[in-house]
Amino acid sequence: MNHKIMFILLIVLLIAEASISQSTQKKIFSHSRKQRNWFPYFNFNASTFKNVPHEFGPYTRWWWPGNDVTDSELQREIKMFAESGFAGVEIQPLTMGINPKAPQAQLNRVYSWDTPSFYKHVKAVMEQAKKYDITVDMNGGSGWPLGGPQVAPKESMLTLTYSDTIVAGGKTISINLPKQLTDYSKIIIFDTLHLYSYIDPGLAKLQAVVTAQILDKKDDQTFLDPESVIDITSHVINNKLNFKTPQGGNWVIIVFWEIPDGQKPTLIASRNPGLVANYFDSAQIIKSYEHLFGKRTGLQQYYSKPFRAVFNDSYEFRTDRHYADNFLSFFQQRRGYNIIPRLAANLEKGYNNNAASFLFPNAKSNFVFSNEDRRLQYDYDVTVGELLQQQFINSSNNWMQHRGLLHRTQAYGVKTDVIASSGSAAIPEAEQLFAKGSEGFIKLVTSGAHLYNRPVVTQESFVFFGGSEMITPQKIKILSDKSFTNGINQIIYSGSPYKYKTSDYGKDGWNTWSTPYSGFDFSANINESFPYWKYIKDINLYIARSQYAIRSGQPHTDVLIYFPFADFTQEDLVENPKEVLVSGYFKGVEPVTILNNAEKINLTTKQKWFTKVWKTINILNASGITWDWINDASLQTAIADHGKINIRGNKYQALLLINAPYIQLASAKQILVLSHKKIKILVIGEPPAKQPGFFNYKENDRKTIQLIMQSLNGKNSKHITDTNSLNSWIENIEQKIKFNSIYSFTHTIEREMKDGSLLRFIWNQSPQWQSISLSTDAVYRNNYWLDPAKNYIINAVNDIASDKGYTYLLPPYGSIIFYASKNKFAEKLLNTNTLDINNAKQIIRIDKWDIKAGNSEVKNSSLFDWRSNEAFKYQSADGIYTASFEFDKKSKKNYFIDLGTVYFTAELKLNNKYAGKIIWEPFQLDITSLLKKGKNNLEIKIIPTQRNEFIHEAITGNKNYEQFKGKENTLMPAGLLGPVKIIVF
Numbered sequence: 001m002n003h004k005i006m007f008i009l010l011i012v013l014l015i016a017e018a019s020i021s022q023s024t025q026k027k028i029f030s031h032s033r034k035q036r037n038w039f040p041y042f043n044f045n046a047s048t049f050k051n052v053p054h055e056f057g058p059y060t061r062w063w064w065p066g067n068d069v070t071d072s073e074l075q076r077e078i079k080m081f082a083e084s085g086f087a088g089v090e091i092q093p094l095t096m097g098i099n100p101k102a103p104q105a106q107l108n109r110v111y112s113w114d115t116p117s118f119y120k121h122v123k124a125v126m127e128q129a130k131k132y133d134i135t136v137d138m139n140g141g142s143g144w145p146l147g148g149p150q151v152a153p154k155e156s157m158l159t160l161t162y163s164d165t166i167v168a169g170g171k172t173i174s175i176n177l178p179k180q181l182t183d184y185s186k187i188i189i190f191d192t193l194h195l196y197s198y199i200d201p202g203l204a205k206l207q208a209v210v211t212a213q214i215l216d217k218k219d220d221q222t223f224l225d226p227e228s229v230i231d232i233t234s235h236v237i238n239n240k241l242n243f244k245t246p247q248g249g250n251w252v253i254i255v256f257w258e259i260p261d262g263q264k265p266t267l268i269a270s271r272n273p274g275l276v277a278n279y280f281d282s283a284q285i286i287k288s289y290e291h292l293f294g295k296r297t298g299l300q301q302y303y304s305k306p307f308r309a310v311f312n313d314s315y316e317f318r319t320d321r322h323y324a325d326n327f328l329s330f331f332q333q334r335r336g337y338n339i340i341p342r343l344a345a346n347l348e349k350g351y352n353n354n355a356a357s358f359l360f361p362n363a364k365s366n367f368v369f370s371n372e373d374r375r376l377q378y379d380y381d382v383t384v385g386e387l388l389q390q391q392f393i394n395s396s397n398n399w400m401q402h403r404g405l406l407h408r409t410q411a412y413g414v415k416t417d418v419i420a421s422s423g424s425a426a427i428p429e430a431e432q433l434f435a436k437g438s439e440g441f442i443k444l445v446t447s448g449a450h451l452y453n454r455p456v457v458t459q460e461s462f463v464f465f466g467g468s469e470m471i472t473p474q475k476i477k478i479l480s481d482k483s484f485t486n487g488i489n490q491i492i493y494s495g496s497p498y499k500y501k502t503s504d505y506g507k508d509g510w511n512t513w514s515t516p517y518s519g520f521d522f523s524a525n526i527n528e529s530f531p532y533w534k535y536i537k538d539i540n541l542y543i544a545r546s547q548y549a550i551r552s553g554q555p556h557t558d559v560l561i562y563f564p565f566a567d568f569t570q571e572d573l574v575e576n577p578k579e580v581l582v583s584g585y586f587k588g589v590e591p592v593t594i595l596n597n598a599e600k601i602n603l604t605t606k607q608k609w610f611t612k613v614w615k616t617i618n619i620l621n622a623s624g625i626t627w628d629w630i631n632d633a634s635l636q637t638a639i640a641d642h643g644k645i646n647i648r649g650n651k652y653q654a655l656l657l658i659n660a661p662y663i664q665l666a667s668a669k670q671i672l673v674l675s676h677k678k679i680k681i682l683v684i685g686e687p688p689a690k691q692p693g694f695f696n697y698k699e700n701d702r703k704t705i706q707l708i709m710q711s712l713n714g715k716n717s718k719h720i721t722d723t724n725s726l727n728s729w730i731e732n733i734e735q736k737i738k739f740n741s742i743y744s745f746t747h748t749i750e751r752e753m754k755d756g757s758l759l760r761f762i763w764n765q766s767p768q769w770q771s772i773s774l775s776t777d778a779v780y781r782n783n784y785w786l787d788p789a790k791n792y793i794i795n796a797v798n799d800i801a802s803d804k805g806y807t808y809l810l811p812p813y814g815s816i817i818f819y820a821s822k823n824k825f826a827e828k829l830l831n832t833n834t835l836d837i838n839n840a841k842q843i844i845r846i847d848k849w850d851i852k853a854g855n856s857e858v859k860n861s862s863l864f865d866w867r868s869n870e871a872f873k874y875q876s877a878d879g880i881y882t883a884s885f886e887f888d889k890k891s892k893k894n895y896f897i898d899l900g901t902v903y904f905t906a907e908l909k910l911n912n913k914y915a916g917k918i919i920w921e922p923f924q925l926d927i928t929s930l931l932k933k934g935k936n937n938l939e940i941k942i943i944p945t946q947r948n949e950f951i952h953e954a955i956t957g958n959k960n961y962e963q964f965k966g967k968e969n970t971l972m973p974a975g976l977l978g979p980v981k982i983i984v985f
Contacts (some may be wrong), residue, residue, distance in 0.1 A: 038308065038406060039455040043753040044552035046793055046825040049545055049786065054133055056548040057087035057540050060526060061460065061495030063512040064093040066110035066142070066269030067117060069498055071124040077499065078128040080528070085540030088135035090311055090492065091122065093142045094267040097515035099504040106502075113142045113269035114149070119297045126299075129306040136302075137309040137408060141292050143267035144313035149274035150291040153203055155284045156275035159261040160207070160323035162347055162366075164254045166214065170247040177239045177255050179204050197262045197275065207256040207328065208233045208340045209241060214250045219364070222252060226369040229341040254344050254367070261319040279315070280324035280387050282395035289399050304404030309427060312396070314434060315354070315388075315413035322352050322384045322414065324391070331383045337695045339380070345373040346380045354413045354569065375694035382566045382693075385416030393424040400426070408458060410434070411445075415567035418444040419631035423452025430488060431460035432479065435570035436583040439486045439747075440610055444568060446487025447628040450555045451647055456490050459483050463494040464584030466593055467523035468514035468963070469947035470972060472904040473532050473539055473919040474813070475586055477789070480543055481763040481815045482581060485747035487628075489551045491543050496527045506953065506960040508946065516962040523584070531876070531943055532905060535919045545788035549751070549817055550761055556752035558733055559620070560630040560645065560652050561613070562667075564660040564688065565606055572606040576614045578744070580765050588767060589903075591970045605661055612659045615723050616684055623730050624739035626750050630655070632664040640677030653733055654680035657708075663688040665700050668707035675714030682729060683712060683719040736780070737820050740773040740805045757821040764810035769922075775805040780820035784830075787816060789920075792831035809838065811922040840896070844982035846883050846938070851975075853879040853944075865903070866944065866974035873971070874952030879942040881976050889933045894985040899923035901977035902942060909939040927982075944974035 060081065081089060093113050102110075112118060122138070129136050140146040147156070163178040179201050213228040228246070232253075235243040245251045264273040278284040289310070293299050299307060324330070331339050339346075344367035350360030365373060396407040410429045411421035422428035422445045435441035442459070449457035462471050462479055480491055500510035504517070508529035513522035527533065565572070575582045585592075603611065620627050634647050635655075644651040655674065657663070663671075668691070675681055687708045690701040712719050718729060727742075737750070737760050745766040751759045756779070764770045775798075776783060783796035785808055796806040796818065808816055851858050853866070854877035866872035866879075897915075899906055902923045908915040910930040918925055948971050953961040955968065 039551075041455070041554075042552055043755070044549060044751070044757070044759055044819070046784075046786075046829045049548055049788075050791055050793065050829060052541065052544045052548050054082075054085075054544075055087050055135075056551070057085045057544040058461075058491040058493060058547070059088040059090060059135070059137070059458070060086055060493035062089040062091055063096070063495055063497045064091065065098055065498060065500045065510060066093050066095055067112040067115065067121065068106060068109035068500070069121055071121060073499060074121060074125050075128040077527075078125060078134055079132055081496075082132035082134050083537075084533075085537040085544065086134070087544070088137060088308065089129075089496075090137040090139060091125065092139040092495070093118070093269050094512075095143070095269050096267050097510060097512050097518040099502075099517050102502070102504060111269055111271045114292070119299065123298065123302075126302040126306060134306060135308045136306045137311050138293070138307065140310050140312045141265065141288070142269045143265040145263075145265060145276045145279070145316060146285070146288055146312055147265040147274055147276035148268060148288070148292070149270055149272040150288060151275045151277045151284070153197075153199060153260045153275060155278055155281075155287070156260045157263055157278050157317060157319060158258050158280070158323045158325070159319040160321040160327075160343075160346070161204075161257050161259055162254055162344070163257065164252055166250055166252050167245055169213070169245050169249050169251055172242075172244040173253075174240065174242045177206065177209070177236065177241055179257065197264055199260050199262045204257040204259040206236065206239065207258050208343065209236055209253065209255050210341060210344065211243070211245060211251050211253045212344075213246070213248065214252055221364055221366065221368055223368045224252065224344070226342070231340050233340075252367075256343060258323055258325070261317075263318050266316070276317070278324075279317075279392040280322065280327075282391045285392055285395055286399055289396070300403070307405065309406040309408040310396070310400060311429075312407070312409040314410040314431065317414055318353050320349060320351055320353065321346060324387055327383070327387070330387055331380070334383055334386060335379045335693065335695060339376070342369060342373075342376050342694070345369055345376040352384075352414065372694065372697065375692060375697055378566060378692045379694050381415045382417070384414065385421065385566065388414060388416055389421055389424045393421060397424070397426050410460070411448075412568065415569060417566050417631050417633065418568045419448040419451065419563065419629055420633045422448030422457075423454060423634075425454065427456055427458055428454055429458040429460060429492070431463070431494070432483075432584065433460065433463050433465070433494075435573045436575055437464070437479075438573055438575040438582060439482070439579055440573050440575065441568070441570070442483065442486045442488065443629055444563070447563075447630065450487065450557060450628055450650060451630065451634045453648055453650070456551065457488055458490040458492050459488040460494045461491045462524045462526070462584075463513075464523050466521050466970070467584050468511065468521045468525070469523070469945050469950060470584070470586075470590060471524040471526075471530075472945065473535055474904060474921060475581070475584075476539055477542065477920045478586075478813045479581055479584070480546065481813070482747070482765070484546055484550055484761055484815075485749045485763045487555070487749060489547050491547070493526045494524065497525060499527065504960070506950065506958070514963050516960060518963060521963050521967070531946055532919070535905065535917070538919060541791070542789050545791065546761070546815075549759055549786070549788065550749060552759060553751040553753040553757075555628075555650070556626065556750040556758060557628045557650070557652055558626045558735070559654040559656055561617070561627055561656045561658060562635065562660055562663070563629040563631055564609070564663060566632070566692070568606075572604065572610075574603065574607045574610040574614075576617065578614075578618050578765075589973060591972070593970055609659060609661065612685065616656065616658050616726060618744070619723055619726050620730070621747060622739075622742045622744045623727065624735060624737070624743070624746070624748060625730060625733055626748065627656075628652075632667045635667045636664075636670050638670055638674060640674055640679050643678060645674065645679055654682060657681070657683045657688065659685035660688040662690045662692040663704060663708070664693070665691045665704050665707075668704045668711075672707045672711040675711035675717050678714065678716050680732065681711060681714060681717040683708075683717075684723065684726070685721065687712070687719065736777040737818060738775050740775055743770070743772055745770045746772065755822055757819065757823070760818045760820075761815065762810070762818060763815040764813060767812045769812060770810045771807060772810060773805040773807045774818060776820045779822060782821045782824045784819045784821070784825060785816055786819055789815070793825060793829055794831050794833050797833075813921050840898075840983040840985055842981045842983050844885050844887065846885050846980045846982075848883060849976075850882045851879060853877045863976055863978045863980070865977060867948070867971050872975070874948045875974065876944055876946040876949035879944065879975055881940040881942065882938065883980075884935055884937050885982070887931055887933060887936050887982070889931055893928075894926065895928045895931055896924050896983050896985070897927050897938075898981045898983050899940070899976060900979045900981070903944060903973040903975055903977065905943045906976070907941040911937055924983075940976060940980075942974075942976050945972045947972045948974060
């Protein structure tokens with residue numbers, strides 16, 4: 001597409017964007033969603049909860065070894081996924097973990113993505129998926145970011161680079177402009193994945209030329225006089241500069257160039273990888289979609305049945321500074337000033353190199369004007385984010401919606417407003433690998449979904465650095481509950497490798513992110529080689545019931561917390577000190593590694609802010625107050641609605657500003673309006689005293705602090721210096737389901753139905769049994785406890801006599817749903833009340849066991865962690881524990897066995913009869929019907945992880961397990977540790 005057509009297209013897009021109101025955009029999307037029948041609104045139904053439809057199950061990222069697949073195996077695996085409780089798959093063909101020295105014929109098949117053969121395989125999947133009611137998402141091509149051989153250099157990602165020269169003042173110069181490519185020298189050294197192509201210097205396009213007087217040079221930085229800058233672009237003809245420099249000192253001439261950055265898609269399964277498509281040019285993005293999913297592929301017959309969405313992974317761009325053909329004009333339109341005279345302040349090595357920022361740990365701006373240069377960078381970053389939303393996310397949404405598809409994307413990585421970017425996506429996605437999977441980051445994505453009315457928000461789940469073979473059912477449940485209470489409502493496993501067993505791999509086959517050829521040791525490997533695959537359907541039913549519940553109705557959030565930053569990268573975060581499973585590390589269970597034990601020093605502004613804000617958030621969590629982040633773009637649309645904040649139809653009771661270092665001027669103006677309308681506004685710590693932009697910053701800073709201070713005079717505004725008086729302020733927040741005490745172990749999320757009924761998902765994030773007590777508004781005459789793990793619903797009984805309210809005992813890391821309803825559930829759906837563990841009495845303890853695992857065996861032994869016994873240390877075979885005990889059955893009470901500590905699942909037989917399985921806490925099982933008077937024989941099968949065995953294989957020199965070499969200090973616990981008791985209620 002020539003530049004004139006591209007310019008016309010941009011104008012059309014801008015006019016369309018300006019002419020369509022937010023409410024109209026919402027209606028259009030809602031209409032499209034309803035028409036396609038992807039995510040229709042529904043109210044919670046108890047019968048549906050107990051018989052949860054297949055569609056609410058989790059998805060899995062389905063890794064293919066490029067195109068080295070067969071139709072028969074693909075179709076077998078689709079059937080397997082369906083029968084195992086998965087609702088959908090995401091096809092991701094890539095080359096991670098493939099032996100580069102495999103036979104040439106095999107590699108030719110691997111690298112034959114985007115050929116007729118590949119699309120034939122996809123069609124076979126689509127046909128089978130329709131048969132088994134499996135939904136299919138497709139990755140945007142092969143590997144990531146979106147790109148491929150269809151992308152020529154002129155259509156690829158651009159970077160802003162520069163060349164410069166120093167001249168004396170008062171001199172007439174006539175020089176050819178020097179050209180400078182992106183400096184790949186440092187990157188190429190580390191480019192083991194071959195991510196870059198060298199770019200022809202002839203593709204560099206002149207953008208502007210400025211000159212400025214040099215004040216100083218120090219540590220590779222050039223300090224410039226900001227008042228001396230002159231835009232001399234007009235003095236350039238045919239790349240030759242003719243100009244007389246002003247008198248005095250030395251002057252630098254800075255030439256700004258636009259040039260393709262040379263980035264290839266990562267792990268693309270094509271001999272000709274091409275380049276990453278230009279995410280800042282909608283025409284190039286649409287061209288790639290047409291190539292990858294359009295008529296030439298034959299996939300249009302599957303649009304919406306079963307093809308649901310195109311997925312684009314996180315924006316792992318590798319460039320110094322993002323740029324676009326129209327960037328300078330777009331910037332002036334959005335920010336209100338010409339950035340060319342100060343453009344040099346945005347030149348910093350690796351600034352936008354999200355994936356390789358570690359290569360530039362001490363990077364500084366090459367040119368410095370003043371201490372206010374950070375404002376210029378802020379404005380630049382905001383503009384990049386807006387351009388990305390407009391040109392990539394919105395154009396992707398539009399292209400797909402017109403075809404009955406949805407756009408699913410991880411809208412982060414680049415320095416952008418993650419809340420707004422996530423809210424722009426049809427299906428926003430978070431992940432547990434980015435930013436350590438911290439709730440601070442996850443909430444940015446889910447807050448975007450809530451604020452912008454996206455009904456489903458997905459998450460790439462159960463994947464961590466250095467965590468291969470460390471995923472267990474217990475860990476999956478805890479990570480799921482953590483996700484659910486942070487707003488995620490569709491889990492996507494990461495992931496399931498295609499069954500690809502060759503001599504290149506060990507017994508588990510091609511575990512995509514943990515092979516001798518990957519260079520990584522990532523979790524997870526969720527297919528038939530997963531030790532706990534036999535339980536995957538049980539796990540998925542738990543996830544499905546939970547997801548059904550937390551997708552019912554709509555989010556009901558009490559308060560908004562202002563997120564003051566216009567960009568976020570994973571380096572910006574300091575995680576919540578009360579958070580569990582940060583980076584996937586299961587404290588008290590898994591070994592401590594360097595990755596999950598690192599501490600931050602020399603905190604940045606954002607990191608310091610997170611450190612302070614967690615104190616408030618933990619008090620809110622413990623009080624049962626639900627919260628979301630809010631960005632400037634959403635705050636500036638807020639209106640007062642009968643005492644509540646209304647943002648795109650979502651209502652909130654209060655706005656919190658917590659130690660915000662700055663706030664946009666337009667946001668400060670809107671806060672004052674809300675304050676006059678008697679909206680609850682709470683400022684904690686120092687109020688923001690400035691705005692972050694560069695334009696007219698002195699005057700706008702003054703206006704900003706004035707507006708904030710005026711807003712604190714509002715009737716319902718309050719300013720506190722710390723969190724000491726926060727609890728008294730919380731009393732003013734209306735809670736229809738209220739915590740009767742402070743519960744520091746809880747995380748919770750709430751959904752509201754059209755009739756006003758409330759569903760609250762409550763998670764105990766502690767390793768202890770915890771009791772919780774709730775009270776409800778009088779309008780809720782029918783209240784219930786729902787357990788998605790055990791699939792039961794019981795009446796919630798209000799203990800009025802003792803003033804305990806509705807109480808429930810949560811097991812370690814357990815979760816429960818409280819449903820406050822105006823209507824009764826059908827009696828046939830209710831279960832009998834559960835037993836109270838507090839009233840349990842131990843009657844027998846079993847201390848001596850015969851234990852066997854593989855060829856290792858001990859007799860009459862106490863229980864032990866296998867790591868402490870050389871014979872068992874590296875075992876991954878099932879552990880068989882046998883013992884006998886005497887029992888005198890005296891009454892018709894309920895008898896349970898309590899296994900204590902289990903690593904990691906247990907199946908029991910009592911007197912040669914199957915008693916049941918336990919796959920997560922609490923490890924207790926009702927054995928009343930199987931007990932007999934006299935001698936009882938007990939057998940317990942324990943399934944450990946495979947990690948210890950694989951480490952041993954590496955120790956013994958097995959080349960198929962080299963990724964575990966040197967990991968002897970990361971052995972996983974294994975076995976039954978007990979104590980094992982028979983208890984009676």
